[in-house]
Amino acid sequence: MTSETAWHRSLERLRAGAAPDDDLDRAIAGVLPRGDVSALPPDGVRLLVGSQSIGDADALPDEVLIGWAGETNGYDRLILDLLGAGFRPVRERAAGEGPSFRVVRARRDGYRIRGYRPGDEAAILELFRESFGNVLSPERWRWRYIDNPRGGPRISLAFAPGGELVCQYCAYPVRWRGLSAAVPAVGHQVGDTMTRRGARAVGRGPTSLLARTSRHFYLTHCNGRVAFNYGFNTGNITKFSTRYVGAQVVEDVPYRELPEGARLGGRRRFWRLYELRRIAERSEIGAEFDALIERVGERYGLMVERSAEYLRWRYLDCPGERLELVAAYRRGRLAGWVATKRLPDRVEWGDALIDPAERPALRALVAGIREAGLPIAGWFSERPSWWSRELDRLGFVRRPEPQELVTIMVPFVCADAVELVRATAYYTKGDGDLF
Numbered sequence: 280m281t282s283e284t285a286w287h288r289s290l291e292r293l294r295a296g297a298a299p300d301d302d303l304d305r306a307i308a309g310v311l312p313r314g315d316v317s318a319l320p321p322d323g324v325r326l327l328v329g330s331q332s333i334g335d336a337d338a339l340p341d342e343v344l345i346g347w348a349g350e351t352n353g354y355d356r357l358i359l360d361l362l363g364a365g366f367r368p369v370r371e372r373a374a375g376e377g378p379s380f381r382v383v384r385a386r387r388d389g390y391r392i393r394g395y396r397p398g399d400e401a402a403i404l405e406l407f408r409e410s411f412g413n414v415l416s417p418e419r420w421r422w423r424y425i426d427n428p429r430g431g432p433r434i435s436l437a438f439a440p441g442g443e444l445v446c447q448y449c450a451y452p453v454r455w456r457g458l459s460a461a462v463p464a465v466g467h468q469v470g471d472t473m474t475r476r477g478a479r480a481v482g483r484g485p486t487s488l489l490a491r492t493s494r495h496f497y498l499t500h501c502n503g504r505v506a507f508n509y510g511f512n513t514g515n516i517t518k519f520s521t522r523y524v525g526a527q528v529v530e531d532v533p534y535r536e537l538p539e540g541a542r543l544g545g546r547r548r549f550w551r552l553y554e555l556r557r558i559a560e561r562s563e564i565g566a567e568f569d570a571l572i573e574r575v576g577e578r579y580g581l582m583v584e585r586s587a588e589y590l591r592w593r594y595l596d597c598p599g600e601r602l603e604l605v606a607a608y609r610r611g612r613l614a615g616w617v618a619t620k621r622l623p624d625r626v627e628w629g630d631a632l633i634d635p636a637e638r639p640a641l642r643a644l645v646a647g648i649r650e651a652g653l654p655i656a657g658w659f660s661e662r663p664s665w666w667s668r669e670l671d672r673l674g675f676v677r678r679p680e681p682q683e684l685v686t687i688m689v690p691f692v693c694a695d696a697v698e699l700v701r702a703t704a705y706y707t708k709g710d711g712d713l714f
Contacts (some may be wrong), residue, residue, distance in 0.1 A: 282348035282380070286326045294319065303346075303382075306374035310344065310384040320344055333357055336364035341387040348380050355498045361385050362392040362495050365440070367486050389440030390481060390488060392495045395432045395449075402444040403436075410473035418598040423712070427451050428592050429465060435496040437478075437488045445478035446488040447471060448496045450508060453710070454589070456572070457581035457703065462506050462693045464584075469510040469689075470712035485523050493524045497689075506693035509700075511684045511711050526687045527697045534680040535670055537645070537655040544674045545642035553614060553643040558604040561591045567613040571632060578635050579663055580703035583710050585632050593709065594618050594630075602629070602714075605647055607640040614640035618709055619648045626650050628657030630709030633666075641669055658708040666705065 280288075289303045293316040299305045308314040323343035327333065330353060333345070343366070347354045361368060366385040374380035400420060407415045424432040429452035437446035450467035458464055474489050481488050501508060511532055512520060520526035537543070558564060568587040576582070583589070594604045606616040615633030619626055626648055633641045649655060658680070661667045686706075690696040700706075708714040 282328050283326060286346050303374040303380050306372035306380060306382045309372040310370040310382050327357060329353065333360050336360045344384045346380055346382050354381050359495065359498055362491060365389045365391045367482055369486065390437055392435060392437045392492055394499060395434035395436060399436060403447060406444050406447060406473055406475060407471065409475065416599055422596060422598055423451055428588050429454055433500045435492050435499060437492045439478065445475040446492045447473050448492040454584040455506065455581060456576050456584045458506055458693060463504065466506045467508040468711060469508050490523045501691050503692060505691050507691055507696040508689040510687055511713060512687050513682050513684045517685055517687065520687060525689045529686040529688055529697055529700050532658055532680040532684040532686055533660050534678050535657055535659050535675040536678050537675050539652060539654045541674045543642065543646060544672045549639035553607040553609050553640050555643060555647045556606050556608065558606055561595050564591050571613050571634065575634050579705040581699055582705040605644060607644050609637060615644060617644045617648060620714065621650065625653050626655045628655050629714040630707045635665055638669055642673060645673055660704060660706050662703060662705055
């Protein structure tokens with residue numbers, strides 16, 4: 280029986296009042312309100328097979344029921360077409376195992392979702408100000424999403440029927456070390472997700488604007504393309520992400536602090552062997568930084584690739600933050616570096632990479648960034664264990680993260696991403712967008 284024959288057979292049976300008899304019958308009935316076949320729309324009932332397209336989705340009636348038979352990427356295109364034409368997928372069902380029938384019922388509410396286009400940034404920055412109560416400068420936005428050396432922009436946007444931007448889901452790509460050769464090396468750091476206050480009641484749960492916009496992002500930028508998405512969330516956005524957009528909580532963000540006035544531990548008699556240099560120019564980050572990560576990367580496990588290119592972009596090019604990059608050298612050889620930011624109430628330690636064979640360099644660097652009267656605070660995973668022990672020796676104590684942030688992930692090609700991170704990953708605050 281062909282796909283078209285099976286589709287029409289099921290429709291005829293259900294319209295005649297017969298009880299669902301097979302997987303396709305049950306899938307069609309399953310997308311209708313309470314399974315009531317009288318709710319089949321008189322128009323807009325379509326079947327797509329293989330590479331067929333819905334065509335001009337704007338010309339569809341306001342409620343449609345569409346069957347699709349073929350490979351998954353064709354169904355993904357159908358969903359993107361519906362989202363772009365202002366439809367809300369209400370219910371979806373699969374009919375059987377594997378690449379067979381899928382059925383979707385969708386209703387037009389006029390909220391259109393599409394990718395970023397040049398010129399959208401003015402509306403994005405205004406939505407950011409309204410959503411978070413502070414200003415994201417055009418320069419910082421461009422640095423993060425346009426000038427990223429790993430590519431971009433990767434942004435999905437939802438617009439109200441009148442054209443007002445009401446929702447954004449976006450990320451920037453980051454290259455990771457320690458993944459299997461069969462997995463893409465790039466993951467997404469997700470941030471700046473936001474919905475305009477007056478649009479937060481549009482849809483509910485999986486049909487909300489944020490869920491729809493994230494789905495557009497996943498279909499456009501993630502499925503089959505990246506290892507995973509990751510980010511740092513708290514409160515309601517964590518609950519929403521785990522319930523509706525496939526996120527999993529990895530762990531509480533690992534927060535450490537060297538209290539004000541605490542005696543700095545470690546091997547004091549060796550740390551004076553190191554020359555500290557404050558790195559201020561891109562030209563000062565050369566081949567020795569690439570050589571360092573190649574030399575020590577395996578001792579850290581899974582981590583963001585802290586290459587010279589990445590460091591220039593992440594810490595020297597970042598506008599408006601006054602980040603400091605300090606490197607330690609012994610006999611002219613790079614032994615390690617740290618990235619910090621000085622705030623009125625603390626020195627925020629955002630990142631580090633130290634050669635395990637040069638562990639006293641860590642004490643030298645921490646002593647060099649310390650400021651009288653202020654604690655040093657940062658995020659540092661418990662992995663690798665040798666690194667965690669060094670922080671213990673220096674006097675850093677574990678504290679609850681002040682905002683109760685958790686680390687979350689959405690696996691894509693790397694299906695075991697959460698377990699891999701829990702077991703092997705080294706990460707810091709600099710790996711996210713909050714530093």
